[in-house]
Amino acid sequence: MKNVKNINQRRKFNNHKGVIDVQFNWIFVMIAGFVIFLFIISIVFAQKRNADAQIGISSMNQITALLKGNQQAADIYSEIVLPATSINFKCDESTKYFTFKIENAERMQLPTEIIFAPQNLATNKIMVWSQAFDTGFPVDIFTYITSADSIILLYNTSESAYALQIYNDLPSNITKKYVKDAPDINQYKNYARIKIICFNDTGCPSHTQYDYMNIVPAKDSELYTYGNVTFHKKSASQDPILQTTSYIDKSGLYGAIFSDTVEYYNCQMSRAIDQFEVKRSLVESRLTLLQGALPAGDCRTAINLSLDWEINNMRNIYLNYDNMSLLQQSIKDMDNTNTNLILDSCPKIY
Secondary structure (H helix, E strand, O other), X not given: OHHHHHHHHHHHHXXXXXXXXXXXXXXXXXXXXXXXXXXXXXXXXXXXXXXXXXXXXXXXXXXXXXXXXXXXXXXXXXXEEEEEEEEEEEEEOOOOEEEEEEOOOOOEEOOOOEEEOOOEEEEEEEEEEEXXXXXXXXXXXXXXXXXXXXXXXXXXXXXOHHHHHHHXXXXXXXXXXXXXXXXXXXXXXXXXXXXXEEEOOEOOOOOOOOOEEEEEEOOOOOOOOEEEEEEEEOOOXXXXXXXXXXXXXXXXXXXHHHOOXXXXXXXXXXXXXXXXXXXXXXXXXXXXXXXXXXXXXXXXHHHHHHHHHHHHHOOOOOOOHHHHHHHHHHHHHHHHHHHHHHHOOOOOOO
16 A cells, blocks of 8 residues: 555655656756747848948048048039938038948048038938039039038019029029918928028027027128128027027038038038138138249239238138128139239239
8 A cells, every 4th residue: 555655655656756857858948949049030130231231432432522522623513312311411510520420330521521411411312512612713622511401482572683683693402482471481381491591680580489690791791702601599598599690601501501500510610611711821821932933013013012911811711791891802803813813914913
């Protein structure tokens, strides 16, 4: 009887042990399966990251080639279609470095290119336009970037000639419309980016409803000569934020139109003025050499006057209204001097 009891106990123990073994095996299979699953997922994500990196590098190369190509000539429009991506443009005013970046790719530095763009774009189509920055002598080519889902609205309550001028001068490929009141603006609210432009504080949109930019050309001057621009930023908790800066030349005004913040615009214009100073110093060196080589006479006198007046007044220029006024007058005087030198068969200033 005792043996039978022992046998039953052993059977119960073996049965219990078997259940434990089966449970352990299932746990082992589940853990092993989970580890294998994680391994496969990690491979998939690694491959996706590599693929995204390759796409990013390819897009960066295409954009860089496009931007450098547009630096070669003025008034050129071009565009490029990319995989849908996010692009960040950054201008550091303290270092004067300009870089751009596509999603997870490394930043690309463009040390000489002057590029005006929204600081962040999420798009699959980059649209690029260029204009010459000319201050009597050529300085550089400015590049402007926008996207297909962006629009420029010319707020034109009085049918301003300035609005018509900008509308006609913008490339036809860039979306642009006239608007005369707030309901007209609302019908374009589905665009990812809206830039509203008005003129001389006349009929600008309500400060509390919209961001916009107000252009005030210098008194009795043409639109593209020089003037001020004010960036109006709406605020739900306080009065609108107003930031005013200056522009010179058609290329500078369009720089403000294609920039979404005054800080970014000022940074790029600061870089452009640095390049202007390099070109100005080269012109000064050339005229100094001519001054020493020319015999006494009208040609040498004209060169001396240009060195003492226009070239000297162009030193240490920075972006404010008075400096832009002085620079514009110096450009005008230098153009007249250059024309007279050509007519008198003298060496040109530039």
